[in-house]
Amino acid sequence: MNKNQDIESLKEAINSSPDNMPLRIMLAGKYLHFGRLDEAEAEYQTVLNYDNTHLKAKEGLAEIYFRRGRYSAVIVIVEELLARKAASERMMVICAKSLVREKSLEDAQEIYEKILEANPDFEDKELDENLRMPAFDFDDDGDDFDEEDPFGFGFENGPEDKDFFMEKPAITFKDVGGMDSLKEEIDLKIIKPIENAELYAAYGKKVGGGILLYGPPGCGKTYLAKATAGEINANFISVGINDILDMWIGRSEKNMGYIFDVARRNTPCVLFFDEVDALGASRSDMKNSSGRHVINQFLSELDGIDGSNDGILVLGATNAPWHLDTAFRRPGRFDRIIFVPPPDEESKGKILEIIINDKPKEKIDIKKVLEYTKGYSGADIKAMIDIAVEEKLKLALKTGIPEPIATVDLIQAAKKHHASTREWFNTAKNYALLPTNQEYMMRF
Numbered sequence: 001m002n003k004n005q006d007i008e009s010l011k012e013a014i015n016s017s018p019d020n021m022p023l024r025i026m027l028a029g030k031y032l033h034f035g036r037l038d039e040a041e042a043e044y045q046t047v048l049n050y051d052n053t054h055l056k057a058k059e060g061l062a063e064i065y066f067r068r069g070r071y072s073a074v075i076v077i078v079e080e081l082l083a084r085k086a087a088s089e090r091m092m093v094i095c096a097k098s099l100v101r102e103k104s105l106e107d108a109q110e111i112y113e114k115i116l117e118a119n120p121d122f123e124d125k126e127l128d129e130n131l132r133m134p135a136f137d138f139d140d141d142g143d144d145f146d147e148e149d150p151f152g153f154g155f156e157n158g159p160e161d162k163d164f165f166m167e168k169p170a171i172t173f174k175d176v177g178g179m180d181s182l183k184e185e186i187d188l189k190i191i192k193p194i195e196n197a198e199l200y201a202a203y204g205k206k207v208g209g210g211i212l213l214y215g216p217p218g219c220g221k222t223y224l225a226k227a228t229a230g231e232i233n234a235n236f237i238s239v240g241i242n243d244i245l246d247m248w249i250g251r252s253e254k255n256m257g258y259i260f261d262v263a264r265r266n267t268p269c270v271l272f273f274d275e276v277d278a279l280g281a282s283r284s285d286m287k288n289s290s291g292r293h294v295i296n297q298f299l300s301e302l303d304g305i306d307g308s309n310d311g312i313l314v315l316g317a318t319n320a321p322w323h324l325d326t327a328f329r330r331p332g333r334f335d336r337i338i339f340v341p342p343p344d345e346e347s348k349g350k351i352l353e354i355i356i357n358d359k360p361k362e363k364i365d366i367k368k369v370l371e372y373t374k375g376y377s378g379a380d381i382k383a384m385i386d387i388a389v390e391e392k393l394k395l396a397l398k399t400g401i402p403e404p405i406a407t408v409d410l411i412q413a414a415k416k417h418h419a420s421t422r423e424w425f426n427t428a429k430n431y432a433l434l435p436t437n438q439e440y441m442m443r444f
Contacts, residue, residue: 006030021047025056037064055086062091071098089115093124100130109248132247166237166266169230176220176227179347182340186211186228189336190313194232194268210302210314210333212276214321215340216421218379220347221317222274224340228315229270236270237263241278244294253297260301260312267311276316276334277323295325302333319424322431342377342421345370351378355385360392360402369410375419387413 028043047057065073078095081087099108229236
């Protein structure tokens with residue numbers, strides 16, 4: 001039986017039984033399948049005249065309106081089905097697409113989230129391109145950053161629905177071993193202005209601003225930022241790149257704005273951005289406009305366009321300052337740059353004592369051990385101790401008795417572990433040789 005015979009047979013059956021709604025739904029489906037939209041719409045309307053809640057008729061009309069570009073009508077129908085909790089995945093998809101085409105992206109995101117909640121593997125090119133935030137992609141290293149939202153920020157009410165982590169650090173500069181010249185520089189550039197805010201105000205100088213801490217990984221930039229907040233008895237908010245980035249377009253900028261709003265409501269406040277190079281990479285290196293929007297939002301917040309930043313100290317930490325967009329270092333932004341070097345001998349000794357303190361050990365000749373830790377960061381010292389612990393555990397598992405760590409064990413571990421800062425300095429030298437990076441060469 002061909003398609004015309006199918007349709008004619010159904011029409012004859014309906015003529016004999018005009019109140020048979022299942023037959024009309026079948027006929028309307030045939031019309032829709034073969035693109036006879038006017039006839040399909042007439043049949044669906046007839047069914048709805050008998051029963052204005054008929055699910056199949058509603059779905060059929062939504063399909064017809066979507067094909068005709070009547071997106072507002074699609075949205076009205078599907079919203080009714082959603083309210084009845086009767087919307088299929090297909091209905092939510094065409095509703096989301098209709099909202100996108102009507103430029104109602106926030107509502108479209110809400111629908112698309114419901115689709116993905118029910119079917120995490122669902123993909124749609126049009127919806128993905130218009131609603132999802134592409135991964136940050138840099139031409140020079142090809143890194144992609146995690147798109148998950150670890151804060152679980154809800155879109156409908158914004159990130160305010162989630163308590164933001166803020167603390168009052170108990171540590172101060174007294175807890176930071178060594179680094180005297182570094183602490184003196186921070187005291188001059190950060191602490192003195194806050195302690196003498198009225199004096200600075202008399203000269204029209206605002207308290208706060210932006211400071212960039214840079215240097216090899218594992219050298220205590222985060223710890224130093226916390227100690228700075230503790231030194232001035234300020235609130236401290238630590239922000240990682242994944243605390244900002246979100247899979248949905250527009251939401252990353254909202255997250256950024258919310259974080260600054262929290263800081264503005266809780267001054268004095270130290271707002272610490274870890275891995276700021278990932279957030280502030282050169283906009284010319286970015287392959288998608290979404291990433292540039294996030295950077296522009298960050299710059300806007302740094303400038304205090306949407307609210308005063310008086311009393312907010314923005315600290316950024318980076319292992320790769322050469323990736324930073326030059327706009328980040330303009331006056332009023334990260335215009336003060338401080339190099340955080342690997343810890344000196346005093347600092348390394350203190351780190352070693354703290355980490356090994358609660359482990360089975362003999363009397364350790366710390367000075368002797370430190371002879372083998374040239375270029376070590378704090379993270380390297382921890383890695384060295386972990387190696388020594390693993391060797392002792394092998395023996396302890398055989399005897400059942402904890403074996404104490406000795407000086408010789410730490411020395412042997414230090415010989416096995418290579419300082420992670422070496423690679424950083426080699427990379428830094430390559431960038432320092434470039435004409436555009438002369439400012440860094442002086443610091444290396």
